[in-house]
Amino acid sequence: MTREEILKGLADATVEGDSEKTAMFAHKALDTGIDAYDAIMQGCAQGMKIVSDKYECGDMFVPEILLSAEAMYAAIDILKPHIKAGKASATGTVVIGVVEGDIHDIGKNLVRIMLDASGYQIVDMGRDVPIMDMANKAKEIKADIVAISTLMTTTMPNMKKVVDQLVALGIKRTTKVLIGGAPTSMEFAKSIGADSWCKDATAAIGEAGKLVVEARR
Amino acid sequence: MSTLPELSFPAINADWHAHATKRFAGPFVGVNFDRVDVDPVILPYAAIQSGFGLKEFYQNPRLGMASVCWTNEMHDLLSVGHWFYSNVWMRELGCTLKYTDTLPPIVDGARPIQKPEDVDKLVPVDVSGIEKGPTFTELTSGYDFMKNGPLAGFFVPIHWGFCPTAMSAEMVGVDKFMLWTIKQPKLCHKIMDTIVDTSANAAIAIAKRYGFAMMVIGGVLANSDLLSPAKVKEYGVDYHIKLVKKAFKGGAGPQLWYHLCGNHSRDLALWKDLIMSPFTVMHVGYKGKESYPIKEIKEMWGNRATIMSNVDTKLMYRGHPKEVYEVSKQMILDGKDSPRGFVHGCACEVPAYTPSANIYAMVKAAREWGKY
Numbered sequence: 127m128t129r130e131e132i133l134k135g136l137a138d139a140t141v142e143g144d145s146e147k148t149a150m151f152a153h154k155a156l157d158t159g160i161d162a163y164d165a166i167m168q169g170c171a172q173g174m175k176i177v178s179d180k181y182e183c184g185d186m187f188v189p190e191i192l193l194s195a196e197a198m199y200a201a202i203d204i205l206k207p208h209i210k211a212g213k214a215s216a217t218g219t220v221v222i223g224v225v226e227g228d229i230h231d232i233g234k235n236l237v238r239i240m241l242d243a244s245g246y247q248i249v250d251m252g253r254d255v256p257i258m259d260m261a262n263k264a265k266e267i268k269a270d271i272v273a274i275s276t277l278m279t280t281t282m283p284n285m286k287k288v289v290d291q292l293v294a295l296g297i298k299r300t301t302k303v304l305i306g307g308a309p310t311s312m313e314f315a316k317s318i319g320a321d322s323w324c325k326d327a328t329a330a331i332g333e334a335g336k337l338v339v340e341a342r343r
Numbered sequence: 344m345s346t347l348p349e350l351s352f353p354a355i356n357a358d359w360h361a362h363a364t365k366r367f368a369g370p371f372v373g374v375n376f377d378r379v380d381v382d383p384v385i386l387p388y389a390a391i392q393s394g395f396g397l398k399e400f401y402q403n404p405r406l407g408m409a410s411v412c413w414t415n416e417m418h419d420l421l422s423v424g425h426w427f428y429s430n431v432w433m434r435e436l437g438c439t440l441k442y443t444d445t446l447p448p449i450v451d452g453a454r455p456i457q458k459p460e461d462v463d464k465l466v467p468v469d470v471s472g473i474e475k476g477p478t479f480t481e482l483t484s485g486y487d488f489m490k491n492g493p494l495a496g497f498f499v500p501i502h503w504g505f506c507p508t509a510m511s512a513e514m515v516g517v518d519k520f521m522l523w524t525i526k527q528p529k530l531c532h533k534i535m536d537t538i539v540d541t542s543a544n545a546a547i548a549i550a551k552r553y554g555f556a557m558m559v560i561g562g563v564l565a566n567s568d569l570l571s572p573a574k575v576k577e578y579g580v581d582y583h584i585k586l587v588k589k590a591f592k593g594g595a596g597p598q599l600w601y602h603l604c605g606n607h608s609r610d611l612a613l614w615k616d617l618i619m620s621p622f623t624v625m626h627v628g629y630k631g632k633e634s635y636p637i638k639e640i641k642e643m644w645g646n647r648a649t650i651m652s653n654v655d656t657k658l659m660y661r662g663h664p665k666e667v668y669e670v671s672k673q674m675i676l677d678g679k680d681s682p683r684g685f686v687h688g689c690a691c692e693v694p695a696y697t698p699s700a701n702i703y704a705m706v707k708a709a710r711e712w713g714k715y
Binding site: 192278 | 443446517518521522524525568569571574609632656660694695696
């Protein structure tokens, strides 16, 4: 099997949500000497890009994305231990979570999957994450981005508290804040001192890319 | 506060209530009374306006219902009260609810279904089990308070069936349930059957106690943002029909309020043949990111149901009164002539901290543009 066939196999199996196949192609990639990071980025990530495009135009929905993500992670689990040091954090590091007081995490999980597929190193803090925990984790791992979401208007003020905490810790210049969730907007993001807003998981990839550049400037 | 919080409101103005009752009843008896009625779907907003918090609102149904009734008079809204939350009847099925200051009651801790084998053990809760359970006890404490106290005129026994899809997902965890719709569809249907049977039994139990039970149900997870149209049909529409059929057969109804929450841009037509009684309200949230056009909803259901409009809740929370007024005006003009009546509302529950000026903007628009 050629390098191109293996990478295409990884991408196609990711789109199909076939975990057995992605695992099989991941082993093949390692066996044939394909760099593990390249296998993820040029195989699985390409597949997830197709999934993301299909979601955007209504050809795929959340269950199908989750199935594709499961397949992607089946390959990543095999490939990750073989990634050369330094490469994994090259794209950017993100601390992600649902803000304190809220538990709605479908959107956050989709963003995590898409960022994972785009090569970011992710620390997923889960849901109802205490403000201090988000900020402290960002400081601890020198995160480029803190990504926070909420579905509830009642917890929107806690997003500002996360921003304020990053300022208090002195890391706001190098850690950018990306927010999302149904009641939020770019206008709201600016009003609380966040750096950007994304309307959905697909948009998060583009916004995160810009924020990493700013964070590392 | 020296008195019980639910008793901290003055008596409702009887003249206002009598007038509002005629307005409320209008659409269901084919009479256009003075103007379009307004229902922003008041829930914890009422508690906040009355000086209480979300946790108190949900932990104390008497307070919740009293605050809603009081707020209805304050803003000249509906003559009936309501109080509900989405994870209803979940405790009877093995879930634990947690009350917080920021959310309606949430399912907390381990889900009753951890692995596929757990589904085999699922059994619907029968009417007697419902009657003995914590939810019914809590709900009827509030309803009895309303029915027998100073809020008697506001009383309507409501069975809040919420979204059978979302309730089923809570039994497993939302992500896992979503995955199972592809990998384990039989298990998903078993869970949904259990939820729907339990919910129908709850409606029957309420009807048994009070003589009738208005049913409030809606597609929340079953929408175009999350599921394909085929899955919305399979896991949403079909179960709504099953739930209403079974509950009606057992004596629940006849009032129905369908709340199709979220974005229904790709699936609305699939809901067209829902069961409807002569006392049905049809309420659709969004088409993509925008409020679903009233004209389209009216065209689909105007001859079978009272149509309820849908001011974007983001606008209610963040917009200015003038914006809310203008949007309301247009919705009212689009909907007020609907054959079976029209109610002006928000796309979903009005956010708890909505500026009261924006509620007034809805009412002002109804007074000025919704006259009959």
